[in-house]
Amino acid sequence: MNKNFYITTTLPYVNADPHVGFASEILRADFLARYKRERDFDVFFNTGTDEHGMKIHHNAMEQGVDTQEYVDKYAKRFDDLKKVLNLSYDSFMRTTDKDHMKSTQTFWKKCEDNGDIYKKIYKVKYCVGCELEKTDSELVDGCCPLHPGKELEIIEEENYFFRFSNYGEKLLKLYEDNLDFIIPDYRQNEIKKFVERGLQDFSISRLKEKMPWGVPVPGDDEHVMYVWFDALVNYISAIGWPNDMEKFEKWWPVFQVAGKDNLRQQSAMWQAMLMSAGLEPSKQIHIFGFINSGGQKMSKSIGNVINPLDIVNEYGTDALRYYIARHINMYEDSDMTMDKFKEVYNADLANGLGNLVSRIMKMVENYEVKFEPEDFKLEGCSEFIELMNEFKVNESIDLIWQKIKYLDEKIQEEEPFKVAKDNLEKAQNMLKNYLVVLWEISNLLIIFMPETAEKIQNLIKENKSPKEPLFLRKK
RNA sequence: CGCGGGAUGGUGUAAUGGUAGCACAGGAGGCUCAUAACCUCCAGGUACCUGUUCAAAUCAGGUUUCCGCAACCA
Numbered sequence A: 001m002n003k004n005f006y007i008t009t010t011l012p013y014v015n016a017d018p019h020v021g022f023a024s025e026i027l028r029a030d031f032l033a034r035y036k037r038e039r040d041f042d043v044f045f046n047t048g049t050d051e052h053g054m055k056i057h058h059n060a061m062e063q064g065v066d067t068q069e070y071v072d073k074y075a076k077r078f079d080d081l082k083k084v085l086n087l088s089y090d091s092f093m094r095t096t097d098k099d100h101m102k103s104t105q106t107f108w109k110k111c112e113d114n115g116d117i118y119k120k121i122y123k124v125k126y127c128v129g130c131e132l133e134k135t136d137s138e139l140v141d142g143c144c145p146l147h148p149g150k151e152l153e154i155i156e157e158e159n160y161f162f163r164f165s166n167y168g169e170k171l172l173k174l175y176e177d178n179l180d181f182i183i184p185d186y187r188q189n190e191i192k193k194f195v196e197r198g199l200q201d202f203s204i205s206r207l208k209e210k211m212p213w214g215v216p217v218p219g220d221d222e223h224v225m226y227v228w229f230d231a232l233v234n235y236i237s238a239i240g241w242p243n244d245m246e247k248f249e250k251w252w253p254v255f256q257v258a259g260k261d262n263l264r265q266q267s268a269m270w271q272a273m274l275m276s277a278g279l280e281p282s283k284q285i286h287i288f289g290f291i292n293s294g295g296q297k298m299s300k301s302i303g304n305v306i307n308p309l310d311i312v313n314e315y316g317t318d319a320l321r322y323y324i325a326r327h328i329n330m331y332e333d334s335d336m337t338m339d340k341f342k343e344v345y346n347a348d349l350a351n352g353l354g355n356l357v358s359r360i361m362k363m364v365e366n367y368e369v370k371f372e373p374e375d376f377k378l379e380g381c382s383e384f385i386e387l388m389n390e391f392k393v394n395e396s397i398d399l400i401w402q403k404i405k406y407l408d409e410k411i412q413e414e415e416p417f418k419v420a421k422d423n424l425e426k427a428q429n430m431l432k433n434y435l436v437v438l439w440e441i442s443n444l445l446i447i448f449m450p451e452t453a454e455k456i457q458n459l460i461k462e463n464k465s466p467k468e469p470l471f472l473r474k475k
Numbered sequence B: 001c002g003c004g005g006g007a008u009g010g011u012g013u014a015a016u017g018g019u020a021g022c023a024c025a026g027g028a029g030g031c032u033c034a035u036a037a038c039c040u041c042c043a044g045g046u047a048c049c050u051g052u053u054c055a056a057a058u059c060a061g062g063u064u065u066c067c068g069c070a071a072c073c074a
Helices: A020-038 A056-061 A067-079 A098-114 A164-177 A185-198 A225-231 A245-251 A260-276 A309-317 A315-327 A336-365 A382-389 A391-415 A416-422 A424-445 A450-462
Strands: A006-007 A042-049 A091-096 A117-127 A132-134 A151-164 A206-208 A223-225 A255-259 A284-288
Touching: A006 A020, A006 A245, A020 A042, A020 A255, A020 A284, A020 A309, A020 A315, A020 A391, A042 A067, A056 A067, A067 A091, A098 A117, A098 A225, A098 A416, A117 A260, A117 A309, A151 A206, A151 A260, A164 A185, A164 A260, A223 A225, A225 A260, A255 A260, A309 A315, A309 A336, A315 A336, A315 A391, A315 A450, A336 A391, A336 A416, A336 A424, A336 A450, A382 A391, A391 A416, A391 A424, A416 A424, A424 A450
Parallel strands: A006 A042, A006 A255, A042 A091, A255 A284
Antiparallel strands: A117 A132, A117 A151, A206 A223
């Protein structure tokens, strides 16, 4: 059995601070990466930042800073998530990285050699008011929303195109042969329908004189690559393609996670590009739902944006990790508000896990229970393994809370605090039984809440009660 | 009729034709080891209509309604 596991997130575009939606994507990837390591897989976990393209270039110019400086600043904010969210990724790939850019150029040439790249006249809609190119989806009634009534200018320019239209049949075959290529199945169905409707070639370059911030097209000084083309290649450049083919062979194909806005790019465009370059398709792609707030899409103008940093500052890293794991639906859209977060925090973490640890360990300390945990074997928890093998995060962590509930009930039923008054030894044995389960809980928690798991394990090993509550109840 | 997916207690979820389960929030009691925590009990639900069936949340048809996608949005 292949014990190598390569997982990647999509690369967020660095034109804003990290969003809780991306936090949830990378956290889920982290849960799975940690799980696979626990199962003795050799894991390579990739993430990074997508740093090219017009929007970034414009933002930098607007702020009057050098574009490189601008992306450096934002890339750091994303890399900071490693500490803030306690992530275990191995690779942080920035698309402005020199090796990545070289590998993208090689990739381009492969596609070109295969006859899939050609030049064509491209019609751009240009709003004179904004002095910006506009896409159809940005337009309202055929006009720029900021300058209604103003005719858009049509500008023609020569662009390179990728022969996406060559890959319709091949993509359909890929989906047909791999019925669980995209999870959940309705997303696979969605993309299948999209491909069936017929594919049109897409533009993969921009004129350098208008937009210099991109990877130069090999053999043509006048063009840079369109940001999509370059960003997707990171999944292979991150593991050494094409320079270190041994490394590449070790890790490829990749297990991908992405938000639902990325369905098309990841499961159709990128797969076609891989085919064109003669590479094996991705292993599997999980398409996640979005997080809304108060029933609405998060937006700055509504003021309902949830910043993961704020939550971590107030509640701690593990509380956020917990909330994402247990209460945000992986595949359907979920709603999240600070009120809900507090409710869950108090119910599940303060009253649930935290209180359970306090009550058990307090008795352990008072009754001088001596307990030495045995080495934990994940293999013993077959139900948990089955769920995590299918990447069912919500259900897996649910299982842990069932055990917490079980212990609370058990303590009430057996009343060791009463038993201790006239039969200390019997009470001690009861406590030891609880500790066996608590030890199991702490070990299962490692992948979701690493810090908390470690704290609990230390308390168990030292037979001590926590000096302060694990999760202080919030008013 | 462009294509596709949904509507389960106040909220979030489970149940592939066979007793609608669970958690949170709400109400009542109990316990005292614990963070006003914990335990027990109570109340509350299949959007609507019709059909198939011994039996429907589940299958079919329709109504209402919500949400994606419709191409370069990174």
